[in-house]
Amino acid sequence: MKRLIGFIFSAALLFTGSAFAQQVNLLCSPDLAWCEQIGPAFEEATGIDLEFVRLSSSESLARLRAEAANPTFDVWFGGTGDPHLVAFTEGITEFYKPTVWDDLLSGLKNAVGETYIPLYTGAIGFVVNEGILAEVGAPVPQCWEDLVDPVYKGLLAMPNPNTSGTSYTIIATLIQIFGEEQAFEMLAAIHQNVAQYTRSGGAVGLLAGRGDVGVAIQFMHDGVKYVRQGFPVINIAPCEGTGFEIGGISLIKGAPHPDDALAFIEWALTPEAQAIAAQRGESFQVQSNANTPVPPESPDLSSINLIDYDFATFGSPEVRDRIVAKWTNEVFPVPRR
Secondary structure, rough: HHHHHHHHHHHHHHHOOOOOOEEEEEEEEEOOHHHHHHHHHHHHHHHOOEEEEEEOOOHHOOOHHHHHHHHHHHHHEOOHHHHHHHHHOOOOOEOOOOOHHEEEEEHHHHHHHHOEEEEEEEEEEEEEEEEHHHHOOOOOOOOHHHHHHHOOOOOOOEEOOOOOOHHHHHHHHHHHHHOOOHHHHHHHHHEEEEEEEEEOOOHHHHHHHHOOOOEEEEHHHHHHHHHHHHOOOOOOOOOEEEEEEEEEEEEOOOOOHHHHHHHHHHHOOOOOHHHHHHHHOOOOEOOOOOOOOOOOOOOHHHHHEOOOOOOHHHOOHHHHHHHHHHHHHHHOOOOOO
């Protein structure tokens, strides 16, 4: 009953902009441009102040784990779903069913259950600079197995799973397609071809766009941003199939401003708020509210061979921590010759 009363109060704020509103402390994991647009739009709609810190998904999980006994954030916005599942399992976040729950895409809700709220979805792929590959006579990769070829030495970039949820999704995808043993053999071979690991999943596309590498392994919707910015890149969906994310929004357990946190969650799931991602935030995921228009530039997920991603298994703390540690200890330290 207390939560219901709090929500009713928060809902009223959406329409009144009451001076009694406090603030929302947001942990924001999507692209910085999107994070920067959220605060002013939310404040204009509700009168509630918003402060955010931008961290990648894995960094966000580490921060929330460190602050679990004394949370400083109210809501975790965006980022790949696996760490949201970990946070829920560890009791760092708690599930809240928004009033627009029935408007959210059923496939996303069914995949994660009542653990966190689906915010968007997108598929892993290759963002390719064809000109750079042509200069060295390397073909445009079409499949995951192509990336192990030494012809791509110094031409690949991918994020680091210790800081990036995108990278963990990449590794989990390879394990689900090829099995863990073969996947790590492939990761070891890919490591020999990697020129740079980045902290953020979205940053690798810029390396491909400006010609530092020929292939960035990342979410395809991030590649769209660089295409729109005029960089000479294309998106490729791997032939064997590929994994996808269900980006999340989670209520932090013990949030310092719980009523305003719920007001933010309700607002963030409206079509008007979700449209900010593409219109002003340079982010082209497919948003979770079925009433939110899909930007024409967004990758057509219906045309991509998406695997049956096992969110429950790869979102468990034990599995995630073990896989990241295995990559960190067995792949990353190996000298690249």
